[in-house]
Amino acid sequence: MAPAANIRPVHDNDRLITQLMAEETDVQRGYAMKLIQDDTLEFEEIPNDSESIEVSRKSYRIPVKDRETSLLITNDSTYPLIDISNEGVCIAIDATAPLSSADITPDCKIVLGEFHFDGLVGEVVHSSLNEEGNWICGIQWQHIDETTRSALDQALLHLRKEIFEDA
Known part of the structure; x- marks a missing residue:
């Protein structure tokens, strides 16, 4: 009481x-x-x-403008990025081929235009419909080495600058 x-x-x-x-x-x-x-x-x-404490986001994801050159590659499949942070990504997926944690392998690769990040290990944290009715999937990184994390932080800084320059 x-x-x-x-x-x-x-x-x-x-x-x-x-x-x-x-x-x-x-x-x-x-x-x-x-x-x-x-x-x-x-x-x-x-x-x-x-559980709700674990779910809270520690960083905000940056929306990706160019989905043709911003990609997640895993298990020989390519998915366009919707948004990204140093903690994870949101990708567009096909409703007929949903992802599970087993689909994300240690050889995940992120392509952000000219920037490439290899050796990422992720976990699928959700698959759901977005506002437009399209399927999306949230992936949280489970392991990133310090060199990759530092390079990813620099690429995200570059993306943030692009967003604010266009605003």
């Missing part, structure tokens, strides 16, 4: 209404309100959800 919040009764047309004056600290501590009846609130502690 949560520590007492600032709860005060308010009379409205001879009816008792419980009004909650919650402080931000109660929300930050991980408490949720649950309406029991019309005039009663009960606090329940929200358990830590380690």
Whole structure:
């Protein structure tokens, strides 16, 4: 049960209404309100959800303009990039040939125009429909050596500059 919040009764047309004056600290501590009846609130502690913590993104993906020269190559298949970050990519996939983690091999290669990055190991984290109804696949990198990561960071910096120059 949560520590007492600032709860005060308010009379409205001879009816008792419980009004909650919650402080931000109660929300930050991980408490949720649950309406029991019309005039009663009960606090329940929200358990830590380690899965949602793992899902949160640490970096933002950069949209790729030229999908003909920005590609993921794995298992002799080529997929156009939709967006990219140093943590992973989003690719366009065919609905008849969805990807699984088994389809991403240690010899993944990213092509960003003139930049090439070999030896990437990724994991499929989702396959879903985008806003236009096309299938996409999110891949998170599981292993990138430091040299490749540094070179990828430089290529992403170049892409960011291109985006902001065109804005």
